[in-house]
Amino acid sequence: MRLLRTSAVYRPQGDTWLLARALGDAGIKPGSRVLDVGTGTGFLALTAARAGAREVTAVDVSLSAVVVAGVNAWLRRLPVRVQPGDALECDFGEPFDLVLANPPYVPCDGTRPPRGAARAWDAGPDGRAVIERLCARVPELLASRGTFLMVQSDLADADATLVRLREEGLKAAVVERQQQAFGPVLEQRAAVLEERGLIQPGQRWEELVVIRADRPR
Template sequence: MRLLRAPGVYTPQDDTALLVEALHAAAIAPGARVLDIGTGTGALAIAAIRAGAAEVTGVDVSRRAVWTARVNAALQRLPLRVRLGNALEVVAGESFDLVLSNPPYVPAASPCAARGPARAWDAGRDGRQLLDPLCARMFDLLVPGGVLLMVHSALCGVDTTLRQLRDNGLKAAIVQRRWVPFGPVMHGRVEFLERHGLIEPGQRLEELVVIRGDRPERAE
């Protein structure tokens, strides 16, 4: 799938592809309502529409990303709604059959960037500045029986994500995983990652995982 990408908008790469694989494996029901958190180019949202979703909403804090996703959907004549802002605020009070998320998760020496390309990946010292709020609010974003599919690096705590989702009422498990070589961002902060014990000396691969969270049909 060829997509336009404005400068500064996250380029779909290994984590995007892994999440698309999980989306297809999940076999979402036709007519599903889908939320794509951090839509970027709209790659995941468009994949969800093509997989049979009836109503897809993409949300991003970047104006350029919102514009890019809208243009990509229009060029492919797909009915994608794209909204600007923090998804946890923009869709507050709504719930979905499926939530997709490829959030910022790369550990960084400073908090999430307020602007610029880095806010698509920088996520604080432990990589969880966005992950923790998402885990805390995910139950409310899903209808009973709804599904979360979220990708992130094992460097920022797979067990932590599983525990937080379970503590907040979801069933959670890893459904996809893949080792990939470091890209430019990771190569650029090898010294920081080694100094803080997030990677072994000389390590130049990271494991990506897709975590599935299921909201039970009934309260347990």
């Protein structure tokens, strides 16, 4: 899918493709309501709409992303509503059948809030600043028998995510895994990650995982 994108907006890449694959495996029931948290270019929102979702709400804190995703949806005449804001603080009125998230998960020094494009990847000292908020909010965003799909790096402790989601009453498991070479951001932080014991000496790859969590009836 060719998309309008700018340097200020996180472009679809390895984690995006992995989450899209999990979305394809999970399937979308006709008439589903979908929420895309941190939509970026809108790729996942558009993928869900093309797969049969009745209504897709795409949210991003970046105004640049909102504009880009909005244009991409308009060009394809798909039922995607793009809005600015923090999806984890918005009141959507009704729950969703499917919630998608490719959140920030890269560990950083955490001394100040990320700015600009870094908001798409910087996520505090342990990489879990946004993941923890997602785990706490997702149960109320999901309709009965709704599904949550999220991609993250194992550098941000995927096992901890599974535990948190299960504590919230969801059935959670890893459904996709993929090793990926470090991109520019992680390459620049490799020495610090080694010092903190988050990677082995000389390691220049991460494992991406997609976690699926289902809300029981």
